[in-house]
Amino acid sequence: MKVAFLIIGDEILCGKTKDANLQTLALKLEEKGHSLTEVRVVADEETAIIKAIKELSTLYEIVFTSGGIGSTHDDITTESIAKAFGASLKINPEAMKILANFYKLKNLEFNAERQKMAVIPDGALLVHNNLTFAPGFVLDNVYVFAGIPQIFNAMLEEALKTIPNAPKTHSLSIETTKVTEGNIAHELRELQAKYTKKVAIGSYPKMHENGSFSLQITFRSTNLEDATNCKKEAEELIRSKI
């Protein structure tokens, strides 16, 4: 399944906060055999959110979002997603019950702002989290989660239970300082041609703090044998260069 991720938040775009959810989502999807195909980051702005949701939910089978479902004035994700799908907003009785219990236990007032977190688009299903209990939801093919990494993660775990597995992509890799990219690029191109449509070879130079470089070469395939054979041939190529 082709999946998109929409990160909603001014704090990411102005550099205040470093996103921590993209990699979590990517790795968990990989485990289930699905691939993240596109990611977007937009501001806490209704028009930007609606435009991105309309486009991504049409282009991809599943869309995940993070951010903007809390209780403050700058949390406008829920309303924006309802508008994108032409859905009305309604108090969800199950969410109301869960939140009322949670705040009662915490001895905190369940005020109007906190009750706002029980308002979700009509037709959406709740996605629970066992940390703050304020639920995310799924509307159509869009899963709407909190931005706080621990809560995003809890909601993702919950949602992934309902998404079927697909054949997993195996990812093998070599890390070497014996050759540089320019040294092996010609041979890797030929190797990729040999394994066209079987294995995707990736080449990633990394610069270390002392200014030296290492090279990581990855071999991705749904067929583990193909990936293993391709990797062996690449190791041979590297040896021939030393």
Next chain:
Amino acid sequence: MKVAFLIIGDEILCGKTKDANLQTLALKLEEKGHSLTEVRVVADEETAIIKAIKELSTLYEIVFTSGGIGSTHDDITTESIAKAFGASLKINPEAMKILANFYKLKNLEFNAERQKMAVIPDGALLVHNNLTFAPGFVLDNVYVFAGIPQIFNAMLEEALKTIPNAPKTHSLSIETTKVTEGNIAHELRELQAKYTKKVAIGSYPKMHENGSFSLQITFRSTNLEDATNCKKEAEELIRSKI
């Protein structure tokens, strides 16, 4: 100026690599008074890159890209961007000279794969980097940089010299454990209404390792006095809650 960032790379989408360039770019743009308005991540796939470049370069005044300008078969950014603008690819004599000198000094063969890094779209201007000397370039309103963070950063520094400053957005913040979001949401909404169009108030709960929460409230404005006054009022509101 409204700016977009296109991150190109399978390694980000599959979770192998955590992007490190978004925050760097966001913070440097903020310093110059510009704002990052949208970010996208796409795979090393020609159609995906061309589509994103066409859309973003039309929607925004400046677009930065990272990734895919090295010497291996999976580096297809340069060709894709040339196609997006209908430009032909040409050997750039200045880039050839710089790279030839660099590999001569390093006592490495300046082979066909390395020479590929001197091929850029016709009409593009080079963006130099003093680390690996393989240049990035700017074509139309799109700045095309390497993905390796140190090199991305070097190219960005070089490019920013040519981009004019604009009035800076001042960003003040309060970090508190004295109130939670639900506790102060009503008052923050009223404060935001009072400072409409003057100050953007953001509210960001953070969950710590021990499960406790803190709240960061930010006050962003091009007018430092407005931001300062708004922050003072928020501090007063927090005090009244304790």
